[in-house]
Amino acid sequence: MGWERLPVDLHTPDAKSPYGTVDIETRGPYWDKPIRLTSRPDSSSSGTTTSMVGSASFSWVNNFSISYLEKSDWQIHISRGDWATRSKKHTPISPSCFSDSLSEADSLRGVRRSEIRYRDHDPGVLPFADVKATGLSRVYETRKRKYGIGSQTISRINAVVDLELEIEQGELFGLLGPNGAGKTTTVKMLCTLLTPTRGNASIRGLDIVKDANKVRKIVNMVAGGERMLYYRLTGRENLRYFAELYDVSNSIVRKRVQQVLDLVGLADRADDEVEKYSKGMKQRLQIARGMINDPQVLFLDEPTLGLDVDIAKDLRAFIRKQLVEEQGKTALLTTHYLAEAEEMCDRVSFIFKGKIVSTGTPAELSRLTVPTITAELILSDVKDADIQQFASDTGLKIKSIEVVEDDPSKSKKRVLIENASEDTIRTVFEHFHSRGARVVSAALKQPSLEDAYLELVRTQAKPS
Amino acid sequence: MSFFRVLRAEFLKYFVQQFVTFRTAFWFLILPFANGLLFYSMYLPFSNRLVPLNALGFSVAVDIVGFTLIGQLLYTFFVGMSVAGVQFDNERSQGTFEAMLLTPASRMAIMLGVLFAAAAQYLWLIIGAVITFLIFFRLPIILNDPSALVLSVFLTYTALVSLGICLEAVFIHTRRGVMLGTMLQEPIAFVSGTILPSSAFPPFLLQITYLIPLTLGLISVRLILLAGATLGDVLLPVFGLLAMTLVLPLLGKWLISHAEASAKAQGTVGLF
Numbered sequence: 166m167g168w169e170r171l172p173v174d175l176h177t178p179d180a181k182s183p184y185g186t187v188d189i190e191t192r193g194p195y196w197d198k199p200i201r202l203t204s205r206p207d208s209s210s211s212g213t214t215t216s217m218v219g220s221a222s223f224s225w226v227n228n229f230s231i232s233y234l235e236k237s238d239w240q241i242h243i244s245r246g247d248w249a250t251r252s253k254k255h256t257p258i259s260p261s262c263f264s265d266s267l268s269e270a271d272s273l274r275g276v277r278r279s280e281i282r283y284r285d286h287d288p289g290v291l292p293f294a295d296v297k298a299t300g301l302s303r304v305y306e307t308r309k310r311k312y313g314i315g316s317q318t319i320s321r322i323n324a325v326v327d328l329e330l331e332i333e334q335g336e337l338f339g340l341l342g343p344n345g346a347g348k349t350t351t352v353k354m355l356c357t358l359l360t361p362t363r364g365n366a367s368i369r370g371l372d373i374v375k376d377a378n379k380v381r382k383i384v385n386m387v388a389g390g391e392r393m394l395y396y397r398l399t400g401r402e403n404l405r406y407f408a409e410l411y412d413v414s415n416s417i418v419r420k421r422v423q424q425v426l427d428l429v430g431l432a433d434r435a436d437d438e439v440e441k442y443s444k445g446m447k448q449r450l451q452i453a454r455g456m457i458n459d460p461q462v463l464f465l466d467e468p469t470l471g472l473d474v475d476i477a478k479d480l481r482a483f484i485r486k487q488l489v490e491e492q493g494k495t496a497l498l499t500t501h502y503l504a505e506a507e508e509m510c511d512r513v514s515f516i517f518k519g520k521i522v523s524t525g526t527p528a529e530l531s532r533l534t535v536p537t538i539t540a541e542l543i544l545s546d547v548k549d550a551d552i553q554q555f556a557s558d559t560g561l562k563i564k565s566i567e568v569v570e571d572d573p574s575k576s577k578k579r580v581l582i583e584n585a586s587e588d589t590i591r592t593v594f595e596h597f598h599s600r601g602a603r604v605v606s607a608a609l610k611q612p613s614l615e616d617a618y619l620e621l622v623r624t625q626a627k628p629s
Numbered sequence: 630m631s632f633f634r635v636l637r638a639e640f641l642k643y644f645v646q647q648f649v650t651f652r653t654a655f656w657f658l659i660l661p662f663a664n665g666l667l668f669y670s671m672y673l674p675f676s677n678r679l680v681p682l683n684a685l686g687f688s689v690a691v692d693i694v695g696f697t698l699i700g701q702l703l704y705t706f707f708v709g710m711s712v713a714g715v716q717f718d719n720e721r722s723q724g725t726f727e728a729m730l731l732t733p734a735s736r737m738a739i740m741l742g743v744l745f746a747a748a749a750q751y752l753w754l755i756i757g758a759v760i761t762f763l764i765f766f767r768l769p770i771i772l773n774d775p776s777a778l779v780l781s782v783f784l785t786y787t788a789l790v791s792l793g794i795c796l797e798a799v800f801i802h803t804r805r806g807v808m809l810g811t812m813l814q815e816p817i818a819f820v821s822g823t824i825l826p827s828s829a830f831p832p833f834l835l836q837i838t839y840l841i842p843l844t845l846g847l848i849s850v851r852l853i854l855l856a857g858a859t860l861g862d863v864l865l866p867v868f869g870l871l872a873m874t875l876v877l878p879l880l881g882k883w884l885i886s887h888a889e890a891s892a893k894a895q896g897t898v899g900l901f
Contacts, residue, residue, distance in 0.1 A: 305896050358727055360893045381733040392724030397646045409638035410734040412631040454728065 296332040300364035339510035348499035387455035389470025411458035445476035540585030639742020661757015700823035709751030710793035771857035784870035785846030794881030
């Protein structure tokens with residue numbers, strides 16, 4: 166998942182009595198010290214399970230056990246409580262699980278250094294939800310009167326419908342959808358700019374409605390376009406102003422402002438008025454503004470909107486590497502650009518007409534919705550009928566045949582074959598080459614997030 | 630502490646935005662004197678004419694230039710508050726409103742910061758105009774109780790700032806701040822007695838005008854400066870101003886929190 170790795174020292178005194186000590190060294194806002202957990206036999210269970218004896222100061226650890234799976238494998242389970250238990254909020258704990266299998270031989274050496282990673286295949290179990298939404302909905306009501314008088318008509322738009330969302334700590338999560346799908350409305354609700362019509366959402370266990378002011382301290386939002394900055398102020402003045410509004414400690418304001426300016430590469434233009442900045446610089450300053458309160462959760466609402474390709478690329482790299490991987494920020498990204506989401510996001514949700522229709526890693530979504538690999542061939546001097554005949558002889562499924570538009574002679578055809586492999590290309594090449602036709606190019610096309618997205622939009626747009 | 634930090638940040642932002650260049654600052658500095666000259670040319674035909682000032686048991690004829698000047702200056706201040714009142718609309722139109730609402734900063738501190746900044750700006754306009762008048766007109770000022778004058782001006786100031794808070798709260802919700810702010814200016818100038826003596830109004834209108842801080846401030850300052858009234862004479866409007874100073878901010882605080890919650894519920898915060 167790439168969100169964190171937990172180096173572990175496992176001490177197991179006896180292979181058949183799987184209890185010992187686990188030292189966990191992690192980084193993050195809540196556990197910057199090493200943790201030592203000791204397991205002991207659990208009298209209530211069958212001998213192969215142990216229960217947790219953990220340090221009380223690390224209350225996020227909800228449960229800990231070492232399981233003896235088979236003769237050669239141990240499995241460590243560390244379940245963590247919601248962080249809100251730290252603040253005595255008594256919110257329900259959703260158990261989270263980390264696991265790793267260690268060989269018995271390694272364990273018997275006494276110390277085994279390993280890495281515990283979140284298991285991708287553990288469905289429905291998230292280590293640490295930073296952002297959580299349950300049944301989140303938003304209805305917009307528009308009231309109109311004809312000529313300003315007369316009876317009132319109310320039109321309702323369901324912008325977001327029963328949205329379920331969990332974003333882990335340190336995860337870059339993408340929310341993709343067409344215009345009007347509800348992406349921005351979702352972001353605005355999560356960062357307290359809009360009140361949900363119904364449903365709940367929390368940021369680090371804080372309710373976005375009841376604890377709105379506390380939420381505002383730990384989140385920030387960066388929107389695309391040229392907004393959210395004072396053009397008559399300099400970049401530094403803008404950041405200083407927002408630092409004051411976020412009540413950043415006086416002793417570190419100057420340092421923080423310089424840090425974020427350095428981070429976005431605007432230190433040398435910091436004292437110019439924002440109106441003199443280029444579009445890319447304004448956008449980078451927006452990111453700096455979004456970082457000024459050192460937010461734990463950052464909402465990025467189409468941050469590369471309208472930027473040049475090279476600037477957008479730099480910005481994407483910056484968000485992914487600096488903000489998420491190095492600083493461990495949790496981020497929710499909304500975007501129209503599917504390649505962007507594919508490149509940047511750990512997981513992605515497709516949202517359509519206010520409903521989330523699919524969630525997974527970009528690779529998972531691509532495979533789930535468009536499971537086939539397509540061969541794209543450009544053939545020259547060949548008739549459609551020959552292609553169809555070839556398909557029926559070989560059992561290949563032709564997806565489409567079309568004339569290549571930019572070919573002046575119009576003799577080239579683009580042929581898409583579904584469920585293709587390298588053998589397919591070889592077969593096509595041999596078949597047509599022997600018949601005097603020319604295979605101009607051939608390529609296997611992996612399903613992309615864009616294919617998946619288009620497929621989903623097509624499916625969802627169909628009347629039920 | 631954070632309340633005052635936000636207030637200071639808003640105050641500074643207002644001034645930096647207003648006087649981004651030396652040229653703007655220069656024109657700002659000389660504007661009050663130009664205003665004074667404008668007033669002078671306007672009021673010169675009426676010089677040495679008298680107007681009745683009947684209020685709080687006083688019934689005196691005072692110089693029309695002094696009468697109008699005080700009205701004009703306090704009205705200028707009211708306009709300043711009205712303009713500051715559309716602060717959130719300005720933020721909305723320049724796209725910074727959401728960034729502001731994203732922060733946990735006190736909304737009251739934000740409003741007060743802008744209002745104090747606007748008040749400071751208009752205070753200079755007033756001082757400049759007064760200096761000009763003192764040079765060109767020999768106003769028949771009868772000041773018997775300077776402390777009453779200071780108190781009256783101060784309370785008029787605070788009551789108008791408080792009114793500004795209420796206006797801001799209303800404007801954020803209606804999203805027609807600029808329009809409403811402009812619409813309010815002329816009727817208030819009329820009914821508060823800025824130009825016409827309020828005794829000229831029908832009784833029912835007169836009672837309503839007492840709900841406007843500007844009216845009470847005008848009565849109080851005019852009587853102190855032009856009729857030689859003391860604090861004892863103007864206790865009624867002074868208490869009125871004090872009450873407004875205390876009540877209006879609370880009302881404004883409630884209104885602004887209600888307006889923000891309501892705008893977020895209706896989805897009208899970011900729409901413009």
